[in-house]
Amino acid sequence: MTGLPPIPGALRTAVARDGEPVVYVAREQLLAAMRWLKETPGQDFNYLVDITAVEYRDRELPLEVVYFLRSLERRADIRIKIELPPTEDMVVDSVYSLWHGADWLEREVFDMFGITFRGHPDLRRILMWETYAEGNPLRKSFPLRGRFSRAEQVRQALNANPEAHYSMEELSIAEAGNDLPEDMRDRLRRGERGVIPEPPNI
């Protein structure tokens, strides 16, 4: 590969150890680059495999947000990296508008690294509970055992009420049965054998 690929905002390229091409993209151009990769004929990187982030041990080096893309038709892979210098605020545009599968992936990066995704519809912690106050566990500045004492961690965990932190959408799933078509609701009520159990005759 000579020169820069025609990806919007491409800064430089590299080759990963396994031979996959890596393209560093300017942070402001991320959405344009992703849309170009997804929608340009001949590129067709239509599958978002993963989003993750890297923090290097050298504190001077920037954090990287890594996007793994794959073209299912062409069977080609590419990695897109965004660099976040440690002096700047860690905000990246969300790619949720292009791949809805980015929802939980971005939430995980937000939870573990504290990187904010602008435009994400529901940016909450996903692995740690929502009231978790010790920071972002995968950052290098995070001590392995967490910041609080074990007793405090146990206390906070026991006081976390799992049901209290469901989103409105998750809560509404319980009500979603009412939105099903009538025949489907009827089938669910009847069960596999198609018999509505009689109430006990007392």
Place this chain on the structure above:
Amino acid sequence: MKHVEQVQSSNYLLAKFQNLVDWAVNSSRANSLWPMPFGTACCAIEFMATAASRFDFARFGMERQAFSPRQADVLICAGRVPFKLAPVIRRIYDQMPQPKWVISMGACASTGGIFDNYSMVQGIDTVVPVDVYVPGCPPRPEGLLYGILLLHKKIKGESLFDAVRRRDEQPLDDKGLRLPPDTIDEISEPFGNSVHQFRSS
């Protein structure tokens, strides 16, 4: 029946009423335990092997596994418990009717094991009281069977007339802890190959 003294004729027995009642009740309890499996990791695979035909803990009266805590006697925690599951296992324990016992199966459930990090409960005894610890990573089915037999032994030593023995475990205060904070810190101190790591590093 060590409390029951046999007198010279073998046609009758003399014993304290309390001991007879204890013997009858404890034998019934020990020999028909209903386990509530709380399997979170690889120990649960060994638990399943223990329940299956080759090892078959139904031989010891554990025929019925209760997947509802409300119909269970003994909670078998098989596997690591992250802090996110701590309120869950506490609630499961609270839902079990008395009398109830807990077996902590494997290194992770007993001490946190190799997961000496920010997300893992360092021993479920900081969350619920534990009767028997089964070491191993994971324990062989023989190990779990031995733990179950130890629990039988413990149950047979209990007394209905000793109010202290089977008192409901209550949290210390509204903070939800059941042990004093310094005790929890002490029993979840680093150990093994991680002693060179400190909380501040």
